[in-house]
Amino acid sequence: MRGIIGSTSSPTDLSDFLRVRRSRLTPEDIGIAPAGGRRRVAGLRREEVARTAGISVDYYTRMEQGRVTGASPEILDALATALRLDDVEARHMHRLAGADFRPWRRRTVPVQEQPQTARPMLKDMLESLHGMPALVMGRGMTVLAWNRAAAALLGDFASMDPADRNLARLTFLDPASRSLYGRWDVCARESVAYLRLEAGLYPGDPVLASTVGELAYRSPEFRALWAEHPVQDKTSGTKDFRHPIVGELQLTYETLRAADDPRQALLAYTPADSASADALRLLLDWTAYAPTAAGASSGLR
Structure with a gap:
């Protein structure tokens, strides 16, 4: 253990x-x-x-x-x-x-001990992505900032306890994720593989240790996947969603990292086809008229 x-x-x-x-x-x-x-x-x-x-x-x-x-x-x-x-x-x-x-490991040690806050440059880029779900991810897959489209798609991060704003934690511990993600098992393995990669890059990081420790304690599925040692960077890919409001969407994502702080990344999602583009527009229109329901619309806390 x-x-x-x-x-x-x-x-x-x-x-x-x-x-x-x-x-x-x-x-x-x-x-x-x-x-x-x-x-x-x-x-x-x-x-x-x-x-x-x-x-x-x-x-x-x-x-x-x-x-x-x-x-x-x-x-x-x-x-x-x-x-x-x-x-x-x-x-x-x-x-x-x-x-x-x-x-570069020694240069990152002081950064690891500081509280995580989204870099101003990444937050500015985030705000400019209107109609495109996007968020800033920090150490241990912590969500540091997000736009309205990301909240509509993934959950109302503003209403969550800051400790719960974590993509891996939501994937394994929030039951709603199993219906939101069209291929939950793939998303789960990708999360573990990315955390494994971070564990090799930044051993001893307290945020990462806390995330992995909680998931290992609370999720048998996480423990089983962790024991398999998958390793994968989070760069780009495609995710399938089954949203309770607009139905199925297929979105591609790209990851942009700051050159001087690679542990913070901007994740942006774009529709993979015209049907997904229509569904995403419908979702954003719905949340514009019901802004307080943005988080509830996805089913994630």
Whole structure:
């Protein structure tokens, strides 16, 4: 439980990551002939990973057991190739292993101890996005600012306790999210994957630790997904919504980050098709005539 609630990188985190990734591959996936004998567990054997990465079986075994510190970037790169990791997953593994290619970490420590407030530039951009749901997301997926369209779509953030204004928290702990999101399971996994990425980037962050700790305690689904070690940045994508007022919408989102403070991001949603554009306009017209119902319209608190 410490590895979940603390949200810090440790040898156990790296061990779990390696085991999960190894279990998801087969010899055929990496282009090798299966080792002889009956396979007692799913996935690759340790010796198959080691052979593909060009390292000794003993060394890789000790890595999985958390008995190796200071693995070289070259070995980690070889393991990333052997385990078929993408760029985000490979960077995450380097960070879990303590690879020294993150010079910006020390510069972010003082920022982590300060209260979160939306940057003025991002708030100005937010206000300019009329008719487009948008919000400013901070550390641990905390919602720092939002416009009227975002409140109409996602919930009345103004009426929530500040501690509840968190996208991951709403996804896992607010029952209304399961009907609002057309593919709740996908949204849930994406949230966990982004929090995992942040945990690797900013170990020890108190906001992130609090968010992960609460979700791990209160949501069995979060705990199960966290244990799988998904890793994914939140850059762009498509989300399906089933809004109780206007029905189905498909919206694409883009994430814009400030160069000097990448932990704050502006998320903006745009309609993916004409039907979604019509539904979004209808929703905004409805909330314009009933502004106090903006949050209630989505069903989220």
